[in-house]
Amino acid sequence: MGRAKLKAPVLTLDAAQEQAAQQIIKRFLEDRFELELGSFEAQEVLDLIAREIAPLYYNKAIFDVQTHLKERFESIESDLWALEKS
Numbered sequence: 001m002g003r004a005k006l007k008a009p010v011l012t013l014d015a016a017q018e019q020a021a022q023q024i025i026k027r028f029l030e031d032r033f034e035l036e037l038g039s040f041e042a043q044e045v046l047d048l049i050a051r052e053i054a055p056l057y058y059n060k061a062i063f064d065v066q067t068h069l070k071e072r073f074e075s076i077e078s079d080l081w082a083l084e085k086s
């Protein structure tokens with residue numbers, strides 16, 4: 001099976017965070033599925049998550065913040081209109 005060139009992850013971690021994430025992946029797969037991964041394989045899983053899954057959560061978080069800020073600004077605008085009418 002040939003490997004196509006994969007796009008680089010959009011979101012990256014610093015070295016310590018990446019190491020911790022690898023350990024979490026390794027521990028989870030070992031505990032849950034009795035599957036032992038080496039560092040290379042754990043990094044592959046981490047890269048997949050960073051490339052394909054993390055952006056979905058990131059975009060959802062941005063959307064949620066935009067919605068919250070929009071509602072908050074509308075509330076402030078309403079409060080200002082109330083002050084102006086007095």
